Amino acid sequence: MHNVTAFNNLRQFIEELEACGELKRIRRPVSARLEISRLTDQESKRPGGGKALYFEQVKHSSFPVVTNVFGSSRRICLALGVTHLDQLGDRIREFTEFDAPQSLKEAFRLIPKAVEVSRCLPRRFKSGTPPCQQVVHTGDDVDLTRIPVLKCWPKDGGPFVTLPLVITRSPVSGKRNMGMYRLQIFDRNTTGMHWHIHKDGSHYYQEYCRQNRKMPVAVAVGADPATVYSATAPLPRGMDEVMLAGFIRRKPVVMTRCVTVDLEVPAEAEFVLEGYVVPGELRREGPFGDHTGYYSLEDDYPVFHVTAVTHRRDAVYHATVVGPPPMEDCYLARATERLFLPMIQAVMPEIRDYWFPWEGVFHNIVVVSIDKEYPGHAWKVMSGLWGQGQMSFCKAIVVVDPAVDCQNPEKILDAFVRNFDVQTDITLTLGILDVLDHSSPNPTYGNKIGIDLTRRFPNEEPRIPVTVTAGTITDEPIPDALFESVPEISGVRVIRPEITTDEPVRNHMLAVSVQKSVDRGGRYVADMILNDAGLARFNLIVLFDDDIDLNDASMMLWKLFNNVDPGRDMVIRQGRAVVDACKKGAMDGHHREWPDDLTFD
Ligand SMILES: Cc1cc2nc3c(=O)[nH]c(=O)nc-3n(C[C@H](O)[C@H](O)[C@H](O)COP(=O)(O)O)c2cc1C
Numbered sequence: 355m356h357n358v359t360a361f362n363n364l365r366q367f368i369e370e371l372e373a374c375g376e377l378k379r380i381r382r383p384v385s386a387r388l389e390i391s392r393l394t395d396q397e398s399k400r401p402g403g404g405k406a407l408y409f410e411q412v413k414h415s416s417f418p419v420v421t422n423v424f425g426s427s428r429r430i431c432l433a434l435g436v437t438h439l440d441q442l443g444d445r446i447r448e449f450t451e452f453d454a455p456q457s458l459k460e461a462f463r464l465i466p467k468a469v470e471v472s473r474c475l476p477r478r479f480k481s482g483t484p485p486c487q488q489v490v491h492t493g494d495d496v497d498l499t500r501i502p503v504l505k506c507w508p509k510d511g512g513p514f515v516t517l518p519l520v521i522t523r524s525p526v527s528g529k530r531n532m533g534m535y536r537l538q539i540f541d542r543n544t545t546g547m548h549w550h551i552h553k554d555g556s557h558y559y560q561e562y563c564r565q566n567r568k569m570p571v572a573v574a575v576g577a578d579p580a581t582v583y584s585a586t587a588p589l590p591r592g593m594d595e596v597m598l599a600g601f602i603r604r605k606p607v608v609m610t611r612c613v614t615v616d617l618e619v620p621a622e623a624e625f626v627l628e629g630y631v632v633p634g635e636l637r638r639e640g641p642f643g644d645h646t647g648y649y650s651l652e653d654d655y656p657v658f659h660v661t662a663v664t665h666r667r668d669a670v671y672h673a674t675v676v677g678p679p680p681m682e683d684c685y686l687a688r689a690t691e692r693l694f695l696p697m698i699q700a701v702m703p704e705i706r707d708y709w710f711p712w713e714g715v716f717h718n719i720v721v722v723s724i725d726k727e728y729p730g731h732a733w734k735v736m737s738g739l740w741g742q743g744q745m746s747f748c749k750a751i752v753v754v755d756p757a758v759d760c761q762n763p764e765k766i767l768d769a770f771v772r773n774f775d776v777q778t779d780i781t782l783t784l785g786i787l788d789v790l791d792h793s794s795p796n797p798t799y800g801n802k803i804g805i806d807l808t809r810r811f812p813n814e815e816p817r818i819p820v821t822v823t824a825g826t827i828t829d830e831p832i833p834d835a836l837f838e839s840v841p842e843i844s845g846v847r848v849i850r851p852e853i854t855t856d857e858p859v860r861n862h863m864l865a866v867s868v869q870k871s872v873d874r875g876g877r878y879v880a881d882m883i884l885n886d887a888g889l890a891r892f893n894l895i896v897l898f899d900d901d902i903d904l905n906d907a908s909m910m911l912w913k914l915f916n917n918v919d920p921g922r923d924m925v926i927r928q929g930r931a932v933v934d935a936c937k938k939g940a941m942d943g944h945h946r947e948w949p950d951d952l953t954f955d
Pocket residue numbers: 516517531532533534535536537548549550551552553554555585586587588589674676683686744
């Protein structure tokens with residue numbers, strides 16, 4: 355395998371992907387409006403993530419487009435110079451174990467101390483014209499519409515730059531931030547600047563607003579793969595993502611000064627957009643087919659005024675298409691999961707491992723295994739995670755013992771089915787939520803759920819004993835009376851996880867197809883189900899919209915993790931629970947707009 359230190363730029367990585375058989379060339383002319391995204395969506399849904407796609411001819415543009423370059427286990431490893439993503443964590447661990455840090459920020463600070471500083475810190479481009487400035491357009495010559503920016507999904511508000519490395523500097527601390535925040539192209543020289551409220555770019559913007567100063571912004575598109583990844587990494591504020599890229603590459607990123615703003619960008623970038631954001635100037639942006647698999651709704655975001663577009667003479671436009679998982683971003687997220695584990699462990703050493711199932715689209719659910727030492731230990735871990743950087747967006751945290759392999763969905767389901775006790779294992783709390791969460795009645799904050807599946811210590815509240823064995827989940831038909839008394843219910847399916855022994859299991863699960871009426875929401879259906887004697891043998895019942903295939907486990911999990919507000923959408927009574935994973939509306943007390951699923955009809 356190629357040594358990653360050699361990837362100075364995107365084109366070297368593309369060459370390597372091609373040499374490894376990981377890249378497909380599409381030679382016929384294609385459109386940047388929906389066609390490239392549809393082909394990319396199809397490709398990334400192939401087993402293992404398909405290949406990277408290189409579109410040689412894009413209609414109405416002189417630049418080629420490359421997509422899906424990180425979208426497989428092999429390609430993300432190649433991008434980050436490892437054969438297994440845990441090697442990234444192992445490299446970090448060498449430093450966090452060296453000197454126990456007290457916080458995530460401190461953990462990250464140890465890295466440059468421990469390695470040769472010169473390996474991490476960015477270097478200045480020295481001689482001649484930097485590659486990213488071989489062609490320079492400024493003033494009236496700026497025309498963003500020449501770049502083949504993709505319109506990804508049919509209802510998108512326009513074309514969006516989907517892999518931008520947005521570089522800003524705090525006017526207070528002078529620290530740099532490089533974050534990935536999408537840009538909607540409005541016209542020849544303006545875009546939206548979609549930094550979510552909790553992100554560092556937004557924080558620095560607020561600092562500029564307080565000083566009532568224009569905020570310089572530079573955006574690189576298409577850089578070496580470690581640098582592109584690093585823009586997505588949830589580093590604590592004030593930590594330089596360009597330095598993380600240097601750490602991953604084992605080689606500094608070479609930066610060059612912008613032409614019209616006082617910022618630096620990766621000299622080897624394919625494209626650079628330079629400009630500024632004006633405090634208080636907002637414009638409606640979106641909708642955008644997002645990585646949740648739903649459209650993120652229209653909203654007001656700052657406007658980016660572009661003063662210069664610079665690029666390589668033969669620039670390649672680098673894009674990603676996000677949508678219903680699994681897609682390319684799942685592999686970027688997996689890299690973050692593995693890279694950040696040792697930093698989280700540095701602060702909470704009881705954590706053995708964790709896993710973000712892709713159906714949870716990262717912010718909805720994490721499964722954590724811990725070495726439990728004392729009563730209430732799982733709650734301590736939940737609280738810790740909910741207070742930690744972007745982990746604090748997480749809606750659900752499930753805590754298991756190390757005996758349960760938290761990377762193995764079957765083992766987790768097995769532990770859940772056997773042990774989960776609705777009455778003792780649930781913790782509900784409040785906190786911030788990812789801007790993309792659509793289940794909460796209020797955007798950006800709301801209900802969270804912790805599920806403690808760890809074994810009980812003698813002085814903890816015991817689970818209610820169970821005697822029913824797996825074999826007793828019967829095939830008895832569901833009484834027709836149910837469908838007559840609750841016309842909203844159109845189908846049911848008994849969920850029968852593979853339980854191999856005859857040990858008692860606590861949970862008997864039923865999935866129910868529902869079409870809600872204008873005045874009868876999930877709680878009404880839940881009440882009817884809980885009162886139905888024919889269903890008394892089921893203690894966990896999940897409601898799905900009637901267009902969901904109840905045989906598609908992955909689809910059902912995706913809906914469950916995305917659509918449920920844990921405080922509002924669960925009815926719990928006498929050890930039984932009905933969870934409403936349907937879309938919500940006024941009949942459920944949900945008064946925000948509910949986003950559409952993404953499809954390419
Ligand atoms: C493909 C992709 C697109 C993203 N788009 C956005 C976005 O538009 N807005 C946003 O706030 N975060 C977005 N993110 C997540 C951020 O890049 C991520 O949270 C990052 O850590 C933010 O950097 P910061 O911590 O420096 O703010 C995206 C991530 C990926 C992988």
